[in-house]
Amino acid sequence: MKKLTISSLIAFMLVTGFGCNSNKSNSENSTDNTSASGTASDSSGMTSSDTTASSTMNATPTNQSANDFMLKAASGGMMEVELGKMAQEKGSNADVKAFGQKMVEDHGKANAELKTLAAAKNVTLPVDLIAEHQKHVDAMKAMSGADFDKHYMSMMVDDHKKDIAEFEKATQNEDAEVKGFASKTLPVLKMHLDMAQKANAKVSK
Incomplete structure (x- = not known):
């Protein structure tokens, strides 16, 4: 009975630990995706700004x-x-x-x-x-x-x-x-x- 209890406790700890790691990994992946999305958005914004600036510079009065x-x-x-x-x-x-x-x-x-x-x-x-x-x-x-x-x-x-x-x-x-x-x-x-x-x-x- 004691062996069964110990085995159950170990199994529970493993499952719980895996769940935490999984949640942590998912959280990191979500953060990375958000960061990448933000970077892409920023990059896109810079490209638009640069294009506008270039167009303005070419229009020399x-x-x-x-x-x-x-x-x-x-x-x-x-x-x-x-x-x-x-x-x-x-x-x-x-x-x-x-x-x-x-x-x-x-x-x-x-x-x-x-x-x-x-x-x-x-x-x-x-x-x-x-x-x-x-x-x-x-x-x-x-x-x-x-x-x-x-x-x-x-x-x-x-x-x-x-x-x-x-x-x-x-x-x-x-x-x-x-x-x-x-x-x-x-x-x-x-x-x-x-x-x-x-x-x-x-x-x-």
Whole structure:
């Protein structure tokens, strides 16, 4: 009888001990799952926040002077391309025609870069020339041959001097991207001025 009682007591202790361990294990598993769930939730929240922050950083606003520069540079670039095409058709001098082709190539490339920059800053560029630039295009539509050569090259000298002054000013702008675009384009404009002056010296005689 005593043996039976002792055996029963041992069996009871084993069962009770196992139950405690089981409850402890279940409790730990529950805590771990809760912790993992919280971690996943936190991670998800951070990802959403990071995405929002990244989106905000990409939307870089521009200042008014940078905005004005882009608008005028866009119209000026379109005028250069349009007149360049006209020079290849109406010009009679080989240097004038070559200069016109250079304008189409270089300003076409610069116009595309400026369009990309403006889009990144939510700046809407003009699709038509401003009055100042349209006036030059209209005046030269009625010209051809030597008259066109003289007027075009003289205008290109004056125009590129103005462009260089505006782009040099833009290299000091607070907007880093606009400043970079102006700095990159400025040497090309100076090269154009040198070409224009040489061609103008030939056709103005």
